[in-house]
Amino acid sequence: IPLPLPQLLWSSSMSEGPPFCELKEAERMEPLGIVSEAQELSQSLADRSATMIDSNPPFFAAYGSLFRSRPAAGNHEAEAVEECDLPIVDLSRLSDELQAEQCKREIVTAASAWGFFQIVNHGIPNGVLDRLRAEQVRAFRQPFKKKADEKFLGFLGDSYRWGAPTATSLKQLSWLEAYHIPLSSATHPATTSTCRCVIEELSSAMSRLADRLMGILAEGLGSDGSYIKDNCKRNTCYLRLNRYPPCPVAGEVFGLVPHTDTDFLTVLCQDDVIGLQLKKGGRWIAVRPNPGTLIINVGDLFQAWSNGLYKSVEHRVMSNPHLERFSVAYFVCPSKETLIESSARPAIYRKFSFGEYRQQVQQDVTLLGYKVGLTRFLASCRRNKHTNAQFPP
């Protein structure tokens, strides 16, 4: 998978989706006088949105050295990227006897040809999505210092993330802040809050939707889907609330670095600010936002389990110089003991457990600076171009 070497740190609780990071602010802060150019840019942003200044993470202060050593010209902004509409599937047809089979075929085709599709009449009430968005905006509007306090939303662990602490170049940096929430913690609240209640409501609706979709995709492989369903319970899944702050150096920094998702399936709810791009036929294309729809994408585990029929496609988010952008992602993950193996022969990938996969991804990100992903788990004996190690040993 041709990742552009994101060098990022994964903690054990953040295995799904893109690699991104917790940063101990004190460890990375540059002496302020040194980053004058960065400060100027930061100041211009501050002038434009004075109310948000203390809520935005201190990207320039923390990543000053990357800005100082950046190349003279910008990079990815120059690429002309075509806009597209993802295949759209109306799930209401599943309850119509005559149309259900065609609807299922469209889902299977989209997962094989695109790895991405959008759905309407998906059964997640708009009211729940709207309430979560309101809570998400409210949470991110808090001062940075407060967000960085892990107790803020009362979730277990360090759910607040931003930037990419081990980035060694601007193209490895994500101009993003997020709450990465293990749903095992959300279902056992130590405290109650409106935000937690909405998350609870949304995640149970998401879980039902994901079960339906995974059942259809499994059926497309001639399986009844019970294996995935039994191993991907709501409490092994993750919810992530993303915010992409306006970025004064948008041509040089991604909103979210290119990645594939480390899960079976992702359900994504984005706002109306364009930014998501995916790789198709070797080229990046921009996904046109379509309010009212949810985006579904196949993750690495489904690619392996389907023996490559369903595609875990590389995607990224472009930063925006003027607009902030919000999205919510629900990552369908199994328990760490779950074995991933295709029943097709010959199998492209060897059998592995989700825990093993996640650990390998974490190790690669730490040691190599990027996720190698499924190519590590090819069944055929081959030398890995990244490490020159032989797989399997």
Ligand SMILES: O=C(O)CCC(=O)C(=O)O
């Ligand atoms: O924000 C988006 O549109 C995409 C987010 C994403 O790819 C992820 O969280 O894995």
Ligand SMILES: [Fe+2]
């Ligand atoms: Fe993703």
